[in-house]
Amino acid sequence: MSATQPILQVDSLTKSFSARSMLNPLNVRRIPAVDGVSLTIGRGETVAVVGESGSGKSTLGRLVLKLLRADSGRIALLGREIQNLSQAAFRPLRRHVQMVFQNPLTSFDPFYTIGASIRETMLLRRDGDKGERDVSRLLHEVGLAPRFARLRPRAVSGGELQRAALARALAPYPELVVLDEPTSALDMSIQGQVLSLLRDLQQERGLSYLLATHDLRVVQMVAHRVVVMYLGQVMETAPTHKLFSRPLHPYTLGLFYARDLAGRSEASDRKYRIRGALSYPPPGYAGCRLVGRCPLAMEKCREPQELVTVAPGHQVRCWRAAAGETSGGNANAAN
Amino acid sequence: MQADIVNVAQLPPELPPIQPAGGQVAQIWAQRRHLFNGYWAVIGLFVVVAILAPILAPYDPVRSDLPNRLLPPSWQHWFGTDVYGMDIYSRVLWATRTDFSIALIGVLLAVVVGVPLGALSGYLGGLADDALSRVSEMIQAIPLFLFALMVFAALGNSSRVLVGVVALVNAPIFLKLTRSVVLPLRNADFIAAARCAGLRPITVVIKHILPNALAPVSSQFSISCAYAIQITAGLSFLGFGVPIPYPEWGSMIQEGASRIIYGEWWTSVFPGLAVLIAVLGFGGIGRQVHKMYTTS
Amino acid sequence: MLAEPVPMSEPATKLLEIRGLEVSTEAERQQVKLLRGIDLWLDVPRLGVVGESGSGKSMTAAAILGLLPPGVRATGGSIRFSGRELTGLPESDLQEIRGRQISIVYQNAITSLNPLISVGDQIARVCRVHTGVSRAEAWRRAVDMLASLGIADAPHRARDYPHQFSGGMAQRVAIGAALICGPKLLIADEPTTGLDATIQAQVLDVIVESVRRTGAALLLISHDLGVIQATTDSVVVLYAGLVMEIGRTTDVISAPLNPYTQGLVRALTPKEDGTIQFIPGRVPEPQTIGEQCPFASRCPLVSDRCRREKPLLRELRPGQWVACHNV
Numbered sequence: 008m009s010a011t012q013p014i015l016q017v018d019s020l021t022k023s024f025s026a027r028s029m030l031n032p033l034n035v036r037r038i039p040a041v042d043g044v045s046l047t048i049g050r051g052e053t054v055a056v057v058g059e060s061g062s063g064k065s066t067l068g069r070l071v072l073k074l075l076r077a078d079s080g081r082i083a084l085l086g087r088e089i090q091n092l093s094q095a096a097f098r099p100l101r102r103h104v105q106m107v108f109q110n111p112l113t114s115f116d117p118f119y120t121i122g123a124s125i126r127e128t129m130l131l132r133r134d135g136d137k138g139e140r141d142v143s144r145l146l147h148e149v150g151l152a153p154r155f156a157r158l159r160p161r162a163v164s165g166g167e168l169q170r171a172a173l174a175r176a177l178a179p180y181p182e183l184v185v186l187d188e189p190t191s192a193l194d195m196s197i198q199g200q201v202l203s204l205l206r207d208l209q210q211e212r213g214l215s216y217l218l219a220t221h222d223l224r225v226v227q228m229v230a231h232r233v234v235v236m237y238l239g240q241v242m243e244t245a246p247t248h249k250l251f252s253r254p255l256h257p258y259t260l261g262l263f264y265a266r267d268l269a270g271r272s273e274a275s276d277r278k279y280r281i282r283g284a285l286s287y288p289p290p291g292y293a294g295c296r297l298v299g300r301c302p303l304a305m306e307k308c309r310e311p312q313e314l315v316t317v318a319p320g321h322q323v324r325c326w327r328a329a330a331g332e333t334s335g336g337n338a339n340a341a342n
Numbered sequence: 343m344q345a346d347i348v349n350v351a352q353l354p355p356e357l358p359p360i361q362p363a364g365g366q367v368a369q370i371w372a373q374r375r376h377l378f379n380g381y382w383a384v385i386g387l388f389v390v391v392a393i394l395a396p397i398l399a400p401y402d403p404v405r406s407d408l409p410n411r412l413l414p415p416s417w418q419h420w421f422g423t424d425v426y427g428m429d430i431y432s433r434v435l436w437a438t439r440t441d442f443s444i445a446l447i448g449v450l451l452a453v454v455v456g457v458p459l460g461a462l463s464g465y466l467g468g469l470a471d472d473a474l475s476r477v478s479e480m481i482q483a484i485p486l487f488l489f490a491l492m493v494f495a496a497l498g499n500s501s502r503v504l505v506g507v508v509a510l511v512n513a514p515i516f517l518k519l520t521r522s523v524v525l526p527l528r529n530a531d532f533i534a535a536a537r538c539a540g541l542r543p544i545t546v547v548i549k550h551i552l553p554n555a556l557a558p559v560s561s562q563f564s565i566s567c568a569y570a571i572q573i574t575a576g577l578s579f580l581g582f583g584v585p586i587p588y589p590e591w592g593s594m595i596q597e598g599a600s601r602i603i604y605g606e607w608w609t610s611v612f613p614g615l616a617v618l619i620a621v622l623g624f625g626g627i628g629r630q631v632h633k634m635y636t637t638s
Numbered sequence: 639m640l641a642e643p644v645p646m647s648e649p650a651t652k653l654l655e656i657r658g659l660e661v662s663t664e665a666e667r668q669q670v671k672l673l674r675g676i677d678l679w680l681d682v683p684r685l686g687v688v689g690e691s692g693s694g695k696s697m698t699a700a701a702i703l704g705l706l707p708p709g710v711r712a713t714g715g716s717i718r719f720s721g722r723e724l725t726g727l728p729e730s731d732l733q734e735i736r737g738r739q740i741s742i743v744y745q746n747a748i749t750s751l752n753p754l755i756s757v758g759d760q761i762a763r764v765c766r767v768h769t770g771v772s773r774a775e776a777w778r779r780a781v782d783m784l785a786s787l788g789i790a791d792a793p794h795r796a797r798d799y800p801h802q803f804s805g806g807m808a809q810r811v812a813i814g815a816a817l818i819c820g821p822k823l824l825i826a827d828e829p830t831t832g833l834d835a836t837i838q839a840q841v842l843d844v845i846v847e848s849v850r851r852t853g854a855a856l857l858l859i860s861h862d863l864g865v866i867q868a869t870t871d872s873v874v875v876l877y878a879g880l881v882m883e884i885g886r887t888t889d890v891i892s893a894p895l896n897p898y899t900q901g902l903v904r905a906l907t908p909k910e911d912g913t914i915q916f917i918p919g920r921v922p923e924p925q926t927i928g929e930q931c932p933f934a935s936r937c938p939l940v941s942d943r944c945r946r947e948k949p950l951l952r953e954l955r956p957g958q959w960v961a962c963h964n965v
Binding site: 059060164169196198199221265269 | 910
Binding site: 069072074098101102105106108109110113115116117118124128129130131158175 | 440530532534536539540553554
């Protein structure tokens with residue numbers, strides 16, 4: 008394994024779910040949860056996947072962990088292709104990638120103590136001890152006292168429990184940690200603490216993170232690169248500072264605009280505001296999925312759109328953005 | 343989708359943790375002792391009686407004494423005597439053994455068969471789930487006594503077959519119950535975490551799914567025992583299961599039923615009371631167990 | 639009755655006035671204060687209440703409506719609505735006030751709507767219960783309300799069931815049910831938490847627009863200062879059951895005086911290098927806070943007095959009230 012080999016490489020990954028209508032069981036709709044997504048994560052790097060509900064960011068994380076089986080595409084973990092591996096064959100590789108879930112209270116089995124749950128994941132370690140002292144050491148690394156090992160999840164606050172979840176994820180010394188909205192279930196004053204801990208751990212251990220979130224502040228604090236998803240497709244991807252200083256895709260602009268609730272006006276509304284609600288495209292439609300909600304939509308948007316590179320590391324799936332027609336940089340991005 | 347904001351924990355930070363590291367049972371015992379009350383005492387009494395019946399019964403329960411038949415309750419025969427002169431009190435005591443052992447063994451069999459199948463059904467889903475669900479629904483759809491008749495006709499009339507009937511009738515209940523508990527658990531984050539830790543599906547089921555299904559299953563156990571007593575008594579009343587001289591509440595009620603119009607009430611009433619109290623006792627325990635696991 | 643009745647001659651000045659409200663619960667034979675003396679008043683059209691979990695903001699809303707959970711009671715102070723004392727009112731009086739004079743919308747609209755009744759019916763029922771109009775008239779009003787809330791094709795959509803609506807749309811329905819009888823006060827308890835960012839803005843606009851249209855006052859509860867900043871005129875900052883600061887929203891956010899408010903405002907905007915300035919420590923358990931300032935364990939300005947004595951609200955600047963010993 009060379010030093011420059013990416014920790015994770017995903018190519019054209021797809022996963023659909025079938026939703027059966029209750030009234031007409033023969034009417035099965037395929038919902039493209041992840042539709043042709045590609046990304047790369049290097050060592051010590053954090054890639055944030057940003058999107059709202061239905062974007063596919065949670066599904067993407069679960070595909071990387073093989074909690075779901077991908078329909079097509081390629082996933083390479085530490086250079087090894089894993090998408091076609093059986094669960095049994097993947098088991099020895101599980102120590103390289105772990106997950107932190109959104110709601111800490113439901114991510115621990117209420118029947119066991121925190122220490123027992125951590126030890127369960129610790130069993131993935133090849134070598135090294137798997138005893139109580141090591142649990143204490145892990146807890147210490149995330150800022151928790153050793154006594155937490157003997158507590159049940161119910162007895163612990165949200166922020167502390169999320170730290171414990173982090174300790175559990177780190178137990179087998181993984182190279183990659185997938186985090187699914189790690190702070191959205193926590194109080195505002197605790198969120199910053201957990202994020203700061205994530206950053207420190209990354210620096211100390213050279214961890215890579217795949218972070219799914221809808222919160223742009225989280226992105227700003229810990230992410231090196233951002234991937235913006237909508238209805239399963241990547242809409243824009245760029246290094247964090249570039250995305251915040253010069254967002255291009257209308258959806259990204261809409262997200263920034265929606266976040267700054269106080270600074271809106273009629274004129275800005277017409278340019279940036281994403282209207283309506285999420286709706287899945289009819290089968291057979293191959294154009295931009297934001298049509299119908301996008302303030303800049305035109306007839307040409309109904310044609311299939313490709314990801315276009317507009318600057319080093321900056322890609323966007325919108326012909327108007329690629330042509331510079333979306334006024335990037337004005338929608339309160341620098342807030 | 344965001345989860346609701348998690349509330350700050352209720353445990354004061356100064357107190358040392360009071361939960362023992364293992365067994366949830368120990369914790370529950372410490373906190374819920376007040377729920378072990380009269381119902382448990384009643385059933386406990388029955389169990390003691392069942393064990394000590396040979397010592398407690400003053401008469402031989404199957405010894406016929408025709409000159410002394412149909413005597414009303416008196417100091418010599420506390421519950422009176424029946425049509426064959428057998429002491430009803432002794433028979434009621436001995437019948438406790440019969441009824442309780444059939445009920446408990448039958449329900450235990452139902453649990454041993456129903457719970458794992460239900461867990462598998464819920465966890466695996468798909469064809470296995472469909473097949474198991476349909477089979478248990480088929481069993482449940484047949485009226486109880488008709489079903490019992492079929493089984494007795496096929497396998498013969500004995501107490502063993504009666505235990506089998508009790509088990510077969512209750513197994514679908516446990517299967518469906520376990521399945522309904524397992525279905526939402528399947529998507530729980532902690533199950534996903536266990537899979538991330540590399541646990542095999544069977545380990546996940548045993549280690550994470552079954553313990554969390556423990557609560558509803560244990561309260562259902564008691565209720566099923568109550569049902570089982572009714573089934574046993576009911577089938578024996580009809581002449582199935584326990585053969586005639588052996589003491590069993592249901593057959594005793596049946597023998598005495600025809601005597602009631604002659605004013606000889608004691609032959610049916612005492613075994614009937616025994617059934618009533620046992621069923622109520624089991625039901626009460628079931629509710630208490632349910633309370634133990636649901637209040638927190 | 640927990641407070642003296644209002645003498646009939648005194649005019650009712652503010653729509654809602656809460657003084658010294660204390661709400662407690664029993665935990666292990668001890669009385670635990672969840673609200674330890676709340677003062678707030680409504681003298682602007684839109685008042686925000688901001689606080690984290692455990693701050694008591696939802697408890698305050700529940701106390702106003704007399705909907706405290708079992709085991710929790712108001713143990714002190716007064717709540718006056720249009721001059722009328724609400725604490726100690728019998729349930730029958732409270733039922734007349736709820737829905738008619740004071741309404742509430744909650745966080746997850748889909749769960750606050752009855753899944754078995756069409757949305758039009760749910761709104762119409764609220765209308766009929768309080769105003770006694772005919773079924774036809776109530777239905778007509780319900781459809782009008784849905785249309786005014788931005789639900790397209792209202793006459794048909796009114797027959798649909800809650801599960802056929804998305805989160806944002808369902809919240810509009812809940813708002814419709816709350817406003818159908820023209821209440822004087824609408825309480826919105828985290829109405830957009832959990833909704834997507836793009837939908838959040840829409841729903842907040844609907845709330846602001848509809849209270850303006852119906853002339854109701856708004857009490858908006860949220861943990862998100864950004865939401866408060868965009869929709870309210872004044873704001874109340876709560877921490878662990880005590881009011882830390884009250885003032886005009888723009889003043890409080892641009893120049894906060896209470897150390898807790900300052901911490902909240904600082905955490906709102908990331909610094910240059912992207913880090914978030916968080917407040918160290920955690921919210922204390924309600925039973926461990928005695929008569930001290932609840933923020934003492936995390937406050938940069940903490941002194942001995944803070945650990946002994948609860949701070950009272952003082953008007954430090956015109957229109958801005960702060961509870962702190964050290965400013």
